[in-house]
Amino acid sequence: MRIGAKLTGAFAAVTLVCAVVGFLGSFGIQRTAGQVEDMAEVRLPRVRCLLLLQESQQGIRAAERSLLNLAASADERRRAYQDLEIQRKKTGENLETLAALLGRATEEDALFQAFRSAEAERTKGIEDFLTLSGKLDETGIGNPAAFEAELAVLEVAHQKWLLDLSRAVMTEMPFRGNVDAAESAMGKWLASFSVKNPALVDLFGPRILEQYKILYAAAEGIREQLNRDDITDEDMGDIRFAFAYECLPAADAIGDIFDRARKIVGDAVAIQNVMNKQVLETNGAAFDTAIAALDALVSAELQAVDAARVEAAAVSSGAGRLVFVGIAVGAGLSILLGFLLTRSITRRLGRVMAWLWRTV
Structure with missing residues (x-):
């Protein structure tokens, strides 16, 4: 090659x-x-x-x-x-x-x-x-469950006060409880009451305040007479009459307000419970x-x-x-x-x- x-x-x-x-x-x-x-x-x-x-x-x-x-x-x-x-x-x-x-x-x-x-x-x-x-x-x-608990505490305090007053009337013993509506547990709570629910505002506005004034005004008169040393049977009759026809109707009206408020708040609590269950x-x-x-x-x-x-x-x-x-x-x-x-x-x-x- x-x-x-x-x-x-x-x-x-x-x-x-x-x-x-x-x-x-x-x-x-x-x-x-x-x-x-x-x-x-x-x-x-x-x-x-x-x-x-x-x-x-x-x-x-x-x-x-x-x-x-x-x-x-x-x-x-x-x-x-x-x-x-x-x-x-x-x-x-x-x-x-x-x-x-x-x-x-x-x-x-x-x-x-x-x-x-x-x-x-x-x-x-x-x-x-x-x-x-x-x-x-x-x-x-804002918080229905907390509001419901507050109402329960207030109602218990109100019922205890009313029970003490009725016991004093029935036993003809002096009454040492508070008779100033503004100083009661409900009065103090109402002073700071702030809820945007129209129905609750109506219940816990002038309506309940009017009944509390009637109730505590009658209770003040009852206490003055019960705490006297020279109380007579006629005085006791007046006391029982005032309790039956002034205190009890106002207390019933207040109880009705609590019942209606519980219903409103209870509906909100039911929504809150369903909402919690939905998320959790x-x-x-x-x-x-x-x-x-x-x-x-x-x-x-x-x-x-x-x-x-x-x-x-x-x-x-x-x-x-x-x-x-x-x-x-x-x-x-x-x-x-x-x-x-x-x-x-x-x-x-x-x-x-x-x-x-x-x-x-």
């Missing part, structure tokens, strides 16, 4: 080796870039969206619990309503973003549908809770289900990210090894071809030199 053909073949072989090495390197880089792009543009945004969903779910729960705190001020409750709406809006936005990012990702589809089902149930529970909370706000009673049981169970589904989705995405990272590392490492092997093969082939070409050329030159020496 001529030397020119051998040189051309040698360089062609070296070029082929370089082309193979370049192709392997480019292939590895493209696969690695694809994995990195998938993590950066798909997997990690999904994880971020899922974490934001978890955050908004916790925000909704916190707002619900804040609205259960009926001792909160009107401004605090208004802020809780606003926070609840903000977190619900964030949940809706992140759900749409996540659905777009998932696309047709069948491996997460079942988990995502489980979350959407739990979220739909939770959304219904929130709507029911807001309806109940709105009804409770409409009653104008129904909405709580839906929240736990939604959070569990989100945790499963986050775990699946993190596993997918880790698998993609491992695959990208393996592809990059494999491409590096192939490039190294290709370079080594190319270098070895170049040395071998150089050796063979040099030997072929020097052998011919040796023959020429030998012929020249013989002819000289």
Whole structure:
């Protein structure tokens, strides 16, 4: 074979080796870039969206619990309503973003549908809770359970006072109880009474004050006569008459006011109890289900990210090894071809030199 053909073949072989090495390197880089792009543009945004969903779910729960705190001020409750709406809006936005990012990702589809089902149930529970909370706000009673307890204490104190007065009248003994309506437990409570419920304002306004004035005015007269040392049977007759026809009718009217107030407050307490059950049981169970589904989705995405990272590392490492092997093969082939070409050329030159020496 001529030397020119051998040189051309040698360089062609070296070029082929370089082309193979370049192709392997480019292939590895493209696969690695694809994995990195998938993590950066798909997997990690999904994880971020899922974490934001978890955050908004916790925000909704916190707002619900804040609205259960009926001792909160009107401004605090208004802020809780606003926070609840903000977190619900964030949940809706992140759900749409996540659905777009998932696309047709069948491996997460079942988990995502489980979350959407739990979220739909939770959304219904929130709507029911807001309806109940709105009804409770409409009653104008800040904390119905606490108000009901206050009424019970006041009624017990009122009945005890009335029982002491009746016992003194029946036994013709001096009465040492209070006869100043303003200093009674009810009088002190009414002085600071502040409820926005129109029916309760009507009951515990002039209506009950009028009856208390009648009751305590009659009681004051009874006490003055009972505490005299020279009380007569005629005086006792007047005392019993005043008790029966002045004190008892006023006490009955006051008792009727307490009964009507208990009914109004009892209805508000029933709403409060249903609202507490809605948040703590129904909405709580839906929240736990939604959070569990989100945790499963986050775990699946993190596993997918880790698998993609491992695959990208393996592809990059494999491409590096192939490039190294290709370079080594190319270098070895170049040395071998150089050796063979040099030997072929020097052998011919040796023959020429030998012929020249013989002819000289």
